[in-house]
Amino acid sequence: MGRAPCCDKATVKRGPWSPEEDTMLKTYIEEHGTENNWIALPHKIGLKRCGKSCRLRWLNYLRPNIKHGDFTPEEDNTIYKLYISIASRWSIIATRLPGRTDNDVKNYWNTELKKRLLGGRRKDHGQGTPASNELDSANGGDQSNELDSANGGDQPLSASTMERIQLCMQLQEMQNPLGVSPLQLWQPNRQVAAHSNNNSSSSFNVTVAEQGQSSPLNDQHLSGQP
DNA sequence: AAAGTCCCCAACCGCTGCATT
DNA sequence: TAATGCAGCGGTTGGGGACTT
Incomplete structure (x- = not known):
């Protein structure tokens, strides 16, 4: 009913x-x-x-003190870091960005930031963007098996989860080209405390964001500058 | 100038969690 | 304890302006 x-x-x-x-x-x-x-x-x-x-x-x-548009590189950076640690919890991300709303952050992510990382058009979603194809081949094209085992191997990863992994890999590469694989950070059993009720299929370790704070993302990359 | 396409973003939809009865 | 109703949230849609052909 x-x-x-x-x-x-x-x-x-x-x-x-x-x-x-x-x-x-x-x-x-x-x-x-x-x-x-x-x-x-x-x-x-x-x-x-x-x-x-x-x-x-x-x-x-x-609401008073609402800001629209003109996201700063610092705000971009914050969104990237939080997306890695807590995924698309836009309301929580928005609380870290004074004057921004969850809807605004969500729209900005979908129209600008994601595009910057994946390099594809929205309508290419699901078909495999040029950037995602590069990533696939760069990982030997056998990413799914590795991820399946990292995920416990008992259920397929959703498209959004796969996309998040790609984004995480891109971000990790920017921060630490010789560092650990994002897959090593994949700990499905460790949920971010603030999202214990999150029903998404998986969650990244929050230490990724903490790492980002001590080692800020490259603003040139994140702001799309050459 | 007209037609077609792209894409931004405000608003809607439907689900979940929580409080109340 | 179960049922109900609301607030809050994330995903999705579609109107319309910008851009391209």
Whole structure:
């Protein structure tokens, strides 16, 4: 039995927010706060919006001190390091970047940072990017077997996990060309404490990020500079 | 100038975890 | 303890502007 929808899709407004709606929501929250009830909020304000939509709009756009665009190399660096250690936990990554939202970080990663590392277009995803092909061949094209055993050998790695391994390898190469293989850091049984409820198939050891802090990533590489 | 393609990003969808009853 | 409902989260979509042909 599925759960009931949070709002009536036939009566709520969807799509882009108008300036009037933004003003109504912003004014109300600045005066009264969210009152810990997003579902009731639009009714109190008189907005024909879903509570979840109001929450998202406030958190990602209307909240004070929100920054948009113009990520600095330092922010890039932070995102790379945290992605290696905790993967796509965008809300946690965003808390380390003042003024940034999880949605912003996620979009920035998907449109810019990932592209910088993998060198492929989004529409090539799943087909194997030129960069990923290079990586495959550089590892003898038999990466999957090695990874399977590193993963316990009892289940295939998801596409996102494989992609993360590729990204990790790229980052490791930038930081420490002669260093340990990322596969040696692959410890599926050691979950990052903050994400013990993470249902992803695997997790990298957080020491990768700690290592990154003592040995900062090469900003030239990470910012895509020649 | 028009048509086609790319791709950014705001917003939506659906799942999970937690609190409450 | 089980059922329910909400907040929060990550993945995905699609509108529309930018760019290319």
